[in-house]
Amino acid sequence: MNAETIAAIATAPGQGGVAIVRLSGPRAEDILMKLFRPAGKASALSSHLLTYGHVMDGNTVVDECMAVLMRAPRSYTREDVAEIQLHGGSFISQRVLALCLAHGAVLAGPGEFTRRAFLNGRIDLSQAEAVMSLIAAQGAQSHQAAIRQLAGGASSFIRKAADTLYEIQAGVAACIDYPEEIDEEEAAADLIPRVMALAVELESACDERAARILQTGLHVALCGQPNVGKSSLLNALLGEERAIVTPIPGTTRDMVTGDMMLGGSIIHLTDTAGLHATDDPVEQLGVARARRAMQEADLVLAVLDASHPLHDEDRELLTALQGRSCAIVLNKADLPAVLSSADASALLPGVPVLSVSASNPATLSSLKEYLAQQAAVSDKLALTQPRHVEAARRAARHLHQAAETAQSLSVDMASVDLQSAQLALAEITGDEVEEQLLDRVFGMFCVGK
Template identity: 35%
Template sequence: MPVDDAIAAITTPIGEGGVGIIRISGGEIKEILAPFLNSRFNWQARYVHFTPIYDPQTKQVLDEACVIYFKGPASYTGEDVVEIQCHSSPYILQQILSRLIQEGCRLAEKGEFTKRAFMNGKMDLTQAEAVIDVIQADSAQAHQVSLGHVKGQLYEKITQVKSALMPLLEQLEGAIDFPDEVPAIPRETLRHQLRTVHQDLDQIQQVQDWGAWVKSGVTCMLLGPPNVGKSSLFNRLSGEDKAIVTPHPGTTRDVLDVTLQLGGFNVHILDTAGMRDSDQEIEQMGINRAKERLSKVDILLWVLDQSQPFSEADMKIAATLPKMPMIIIKNKADLGDQLTLPDEYSSFSCCRVSAKTKVGLSAVKEEILSFIQAQVTGMNLGFLCNTRQRGCLDRAHSLLSQMIVQLDENQPDDLISFDLRQVISILAELSGDEITESLLDGIFSRFCVGK
């Protein structure tokens, strides 16, 4: 498929609105658009031109629009680009787009505008991939990370790592091919250099462990026996009555969830059935579902009744709790304090709350946010990778680990050279310096048509 033909697409969501935008890029764009515009149209770049848009066949006015011309390479795609900003009527947008196709444009594929920007050197692959992350970001932190990728932080770091490896490869291969002219690298020097690069990749990998928190959010589960106020607390945290609350044990059956924004992070709060052995089949199904979800939870919110002593039921639940981050919530603080925790739980963060009077709710949110911030503070979240990039990172890291072991086992230089070339190739794939057409198609298929 040609990459210099004219492509067009509606770039704004379909629906009624003030402004709808059609983007055209590449090809003989002026000749294609000439029948749509007044013969005296001024093609001055980067100016907004208010003009009628004509039907090329009937010469009837389709709409009045603002037309902006971006002369390549100073455009998003690196090609000549025109944006038609008309009224956001689905009928008008489709009429203009269909006539553009009749005049020689091709309907753009998903992500094709950004793909052309990459092909024309306007951005590297990590920046191109970050465009869709910016579009899909649903929290402040995810947005900041995506913008960091657009600015090229990950690409720059991987480029630095590759630059550190290239001289090693050059000297290794030079010493193999021209032993009389190029001295061999001392094994200790090579080992030291590879360990330094390995540590750089370690730092990037460590950031990935918390990447899901930034991109997808942090999941917190309210867990405890029946009637300790989990659902009431869930409603207070969500700001609405999402969960049914009654004085009868076993009211909550299914897992309910709500998403809060805390400090720029998405925090998903789950309400669950009260933990106990029940002879009610439906209630027991709800309890089993809560137990199944535990493995996917980031922070456990263990809710206890502060007005009652620590009971045998509490001890039984405590014995089943997995080893994971936990905040203890002592609810019903308005009814007095009869609760004394066993010594083994004294190190956990603890909040005294009354879901009834709303006292202590802010403290719960602050504890959750403090825990999240403690994990990500000092990390360069600009190094977060998507799934494809993480796969490349893991392969390069694993191969480097293997090479360091092989150096200790006196592996021949030609095999070390082969593996080192593989590491550099994998890193080049991560950054987009080495990429296949099929992989590109897979990456850009995640985009919407107009981007």
């Protein structure tokens, strides 16, 4: 338990219906009672019951409010927690926070309430991160993933894997302790398939792309030659005139972005400058940015003009997209066709070709469906945070290494990698965690959570 009592404004800055100032720590009740005067005769507050009253600065009324005390351990942090519900003005909440500090509280750091909930054993580290994901969720998909994680989805998957690994480690320990009684070859034959199976199980839960999409949405770049209709497509998808559209090739210089929601997922669209060789230094910069956007995107839409024959630059683009997550969008389907889906398909086999007309939004349904599919992440995925995926993949690498060592050297020498795998798994739940990692995780939180 922490000796200091922390305080922060828990609600978002600015004006609102209600603002909440929150305290946690051994002096939460004491500090609350120094600045809160309950209406009526209540002198001590009942735990978990809202009490009407006033915040006082000496004899001056600062605000009319409701206060609640949640005595340990039945609170978010498992410490004594007090919350004061004020009128939602930033001056009031700042002044009440200042009063809390004047009465002995210290200002909470980012995520410090949740950090205490973790340190006091109420939630594990993956659940603490789920709280942050829940707050950051912009769509139904990431919200659902955060709810599953908060309920312990990732934790139970990792704990099960850790238990399997403990059993394997126990076998290795027996091998080391009783070398005369246990046959090395038999032990290796027993150990290796189990280690490999666990590595495969962990790897199957590691989907970096899915974890990234859940956290930040699907990043889509619209790329292609000048004048094929990339900006028109951006505008049509967003349903607003975001980018400038003209019949002049090279209209878009800088990147133009916009977000849309499809099937509960957030999609970030980036319209880029037309890819072509140019002497214009401004356009050159635009083309360089377009190439960067293409590299960084989760998905590239290669836009072609169906009313024109293929250009060398179209071919170059399609060649550059080999092996990437991409689709071909044949635009200007309302004009007499020169380029067919089959022509486009032949250049990049296996990649979907979607025929649209940016000037007619009614033709975009198959493209929208495709984007929604690309942004959809299985709700069976156990690990939904990039940090967890990285640690689980590291654990799997150590397991592969352990299997190799057991095969080529000896079973007992595999124990080092097995231990490293165990530590990597413990990082996810926070069972084994360094202060620096906690600082990194909780540093991303807002103050007051």
